Structure formats: structure tokens, C-alpha cells
Amino acid sequence: MTYLLALDQGTSSSRSIVFDERSHIVAQAQLELPQIYPQPGWVEHDPLEIWRTQLATARDALAKAGIAANAVRAVGITNQRETTVLWNRKTGQPVHHAIVWQDRRAEPACARLRSEGHAATIQAKTGLLVDAYFSGTKLQWMLDNVPGARDAAERGELAFGTVDSWLMWKLTHGKVHVTDVSNAARTMLFNVHTNQWDDDLLALLRIPRALMPEVLPSSAHFGDTAADLLGHAIRIGGVAGDQQSALFGQACFTAGMAKNTYGTGCFMLMHTGGAFQTSQNGLLTTSAAQTTATPEFAMEGSVFVGGAVVQWLRDGLRAISTSSEVESLAQSVPDSGGVMMVPAFTGLGAPYWKPDSRGTITGLTRGTTLGHIARAALESIAYQSAALLLAMSRDAVAAGGAPVSELRVDGGACINDLLMQFQADLLGIPVVRPAVIETTALGAAYLAGLSSGVYRSTDELSQLWRADRRFVPTLSSARAQELMANWEHAVRQTTAE
Numbered sequence: 002m003t004y005l006l007a008l009d010q011g012t013s014s015s016r017s018i019v020f021d022e023r024s025h026i027v028a029q030a031q032l033e034l035p036q037i038y039p040q041p042g043w044v045e046h047d048p049l050e051i052w053r054t055q056l057a058t059a060r061d062a063l064a065k066a067g068i069a070a071n072a073v074r075a076v077g078i079t080n081q082r083e084t085t086v087l088w089n090r091k092t093g094q095p096v097h098h099a100i101v102w103q104d105r106r107a108e109p110a111c112a113r114l115r116s117e118g119h120a121a122t123i124q125a126k127t128g129l130l131v132d133a134y135f136s137g138t139k140l141q142w143m144l145d146n147v148p149g150a151r152d153a154a155e156r157g158e159l160a161f162g163t164v165d166s167w168l169m170w171k172l173t174h175g176k177v178h179v180t181d182v183s184n185a186a187r188t189m190l191f192n193v194h195t196n197q198w199d200d201d202l203l204a205l206l207r208i209p210r211a212l213m214p215e216v217l218p219s220s221a222h223f224g225d226t227a228a229d230l231l232g233h234a235i236r237i238g239g240v241a242g243d244q245q246s247a248l249f250g251q252a253c254f255t256a257g258m259a260k261n262t263y264g265t266g267c268f269m270l271m272h273t274g275g276a277f278q279t280s281q282n283g284l285l286t287t288s289a290a291q292t293t294a295t296p297e298f299a300m301e302g303s304v305f306v307g308g309a310v311v312q313w314l315r316d317g318l319r320a321i322s323t324s325s326e327v328e329s330l331a332q333s334v335p336d337s338g339g340v341m342m343v344p345a346f347t348g349l350g351a352p353y354w355k356p357d358s359r360g361t362i363t364g365l366t367r368g369t370t371l372g373h374i375a376r377a378a379l380e381s382i383a384y385q386s387a388a389l390l391l392a393m394s395r396d397a398v399a400a401g402g403a404p405v406s407e408l409r410v411d412g413g414a415c416i417n418d419l420l421m422q423f424q425a426d427l428l429g430i431p432v433v434r435p436a437v438i439e440t441t442a443l444g445a446a447y448l449a450g451l452s453s454g455v456y457r458s459t460d461e462l463s464q465l466w467r468a469d470r471r472f473v474p475t476l477s478s479a480r481a482q483e484l485m486a487n488w489e490h491a492v493r494q495t496t497a498e
Contacts, residue, residue: 003022003455004022006446007019008055008077009243010081011080015054016029016031017062026437029062032058034046046098046099047098048086048088048095056230070235074455077450079241079242079444080168081102082102082184087150088167090157090178096147105348107139110142114131115131123202126194126202128193128286128287136188137190141206160212165180165240166179173225173227179217181223181241182196182216183241186288187287196288196294198210219245220290222237225237238448244270245270245444246442247262247270247411247412248270254463255272257402263307264308266303267389269389270299270301271405275298281395282393283353285351286298290448292448292451305347308324318374320375327378328417328418330371330375331419338370338373342363342491343381355495357496361495379417382414383420384488386424388488390428391485407430407431421470434468447462
């Protein structure tokens, strides 16, 4: 039997999964990753803790599988995107905590870029809207605010990377400083048409080119793990940012196929093939995971607070003691009783892009219970995702394509049947949950398997993908539109406008 090891480094945990060549999970291990909140709107991680937890889970997963490292054909890496790490090339020590994708501290720098008229150029080159979400202004903040960082960067002493680059640096004992196109595309510094770092954008943000990693396709030979870490050197054969990896793991290889991942946030991607489309509806254009040097693209919308709203119910309101209790609490009432929750804890992402929005709960009455609030919290995940897909379909139709006809789903919250049924009802199209919901890790394994010869083609991978359950809409189109209108009204109440 041939095995593949996927390292899945996420926002709230580090996981490792051993897959066999038929894409079955053989063993997995997971450790929580602590969040650091220095002040409101700021979110950080300790890069050394990212590394410690990821290595520990890799060793644990191999032990649980009962296999030695030399039985693993290749390692695939998938990671929380945009999270920014800056470290010393000589010592391997971070110069600052990692600034997490959710962090908003770079918004003033983004506001300046927009006011100076750079937004159109940046979107044309990168496919991205100017926002503090992306890595470039996070890196700029570090260089400007960490004592000595800019001088050290100018001298070539520091290295920048997203989490994939940091892990590969550590896995190879500093031998490789590399990333893939899907992660590079999330920096606001990468030209997705040429698949190269853009000198004009680097200059605009005052980022020394010496900081930047080499960029490879998502399925490639990135290097080999140091033999002393896992017991044997293993080829690193696949790397992709978590959402592009999930798109790949869902076998969405052709234009018009779409997936939504329900994690800490929600992330919807629709493959657009080789066509770079600029959204007219507040979405991003991004590089898809690529198996060759030829650019491939996807339309993307991001919800900043998805499953995190359940964590807030647990840790903030203490309405539940474990996240798994939310479904039964929500089902204790027949509907939300008119309660609407907009969990704009860190602003609203696509398609609204309102960084100053803050969360609201509206429609409260004397009869409102925790059950209604729990249901409204769950439904908020579906409402935000529906707004994304409707925007995506409008863009697809405007580009001469067809609306999305089916949504493939994955991520931890997709096991919630109540949420998935409500999602199908709002969208009016089938929502399909795969047999393997760990599609983020699976995509990394697929990419590694392709580059190492385990799989011959994406056609072979399409045959491996299996559905677990299809959720078919039960609401009328008129009722779904009425619910979405109520949602949009609630969104307008989150801003002072």
C-alpha cells in the first residue's frame, strides 16, 4: 500500500492525516493552536507553536497508522492563508508573532493605497481587492514596527513567508525558502498573470525582494524533509493554500465547479479555468492550485466569521459547553423566531467588504430563547455563504457562463445537517457533502500524489471523489428570496450608514 501524509495547518489547530492511495483516511492527529489577541482587531500566532504542533501531529499520525516514514511516498502541505511570518535566515527565529489572516491592523495602510488610487492596478495584477486581509500590508507593518526589521530585511538577513513557507523552512532545516502559486497569490504582491513577484507592487509597499520565497506550481518537488524529524527523508510534493487545496480535494478541476468550506470562516471558490475574470460583485480573482506552470484561476468569496460564531456561543456567551451541542440547541425551536444575527466581529468580508461593521443581533422579543439565538447563529453562516454564491452566479452569467448548479461542501461545520439543509433551501440548488469531508488535507495529498507518481492525472482523481449526501432544496424560491431580503436588511443595520 502507498501512503501520503497531509499536513493541514489551520487557524485554530494543526492536523496531520495519513491517506492511502484510494483517498481513505488511515490515521490522523490534531492539536489546538492558541490564538493571541494583543488588542481589539489584532490576531496573532506564535510561529514556533505552529511548528511544534504541526511536527507533533505528523509524528503522532504516522505512529497511529503503524507505518514508518519510508512508507510515505510524499508529503502535502496545506495552510491557513495570508497569515504572515517573518524570520531570521541565520537563526531560524521569528522576529515577531505571525500576523493572522483575520488581523485588521494594516487597514490604515490599505486606506492610503485606496485613497492614492492604487486599487485598480493592484486588482488588475493580483485579482485582489485592497484589504488588510492579505499578507503584503501585514509584512509592511512588521517591517515598519518591529525594531531593526527593515534594516535587517534590506541586508538580506530576513525571510518572509506564509505558513507553508515557514513549515517547509523548518521541515528542511532551512534548506528551502519556497511557496506555491496559490499562497503567493494571497499576498497582494504577486502577478497572477505571469506567476511572478511584481516589482512595482513590491516597491509600492516598500518590500525588499530579498525577503520573498521562490514560487513553484502547487504540485512540484519542493524539497525533502530532514531525515531526523520523521525518521526518514520524505519528498514534499504538494503545497496549496487551504481553500485552493479544498477546491482541488473536491475534484473541482473545471470551470463552473464550486465548493464552500465551513471552517473558522467560510470560503467559497468557483473554478474559472484559464480565464481571469474581474468580479463586478465584490469577489476576488485568485490563482487556483496548479499542476503546471500554466495559470489557472478561481473566483473567491470569503466570510470572516463562519464556524467561529459557534465558538463565540461557547466561549463568549457560554450558551453551550461544546461546539457539537449547537445543532440540538438550534433544533429546540422550529425557526429563529425572527432573530437575525450578523456576526461581523472583525468586519464583513465578501461581497460587502465593510471593515467597520460590527456584529448585531436583531429581532429580539420577550419570547426569545437561547435556542433562537443559536439557530440564528447557525443560519448566519448559511446566509453569508448564500450571498457569496449569488454574487458568484451573477459574475458567471455576466462572463457568458451559467449560474452554479451544485455546491460541494466541506469543513468541520458541514457535518451539521440542519445547516446544510438550510443552505440548500436558501440557494435553491443541491448541496453535496462528500464521503471524505477533510478535503483541504485531501487536496494536499492529491497534489503530492500527482507530483510523485501515485496518480496519473486529475481524471483519475475525479473518479476517486465520492458523495456522502445530497441536500435538496425544500423551500419555495419566493420564500428563499424573502429570507435573503431580511438578511440584507440586517446587514445594513451593522453599519452606521
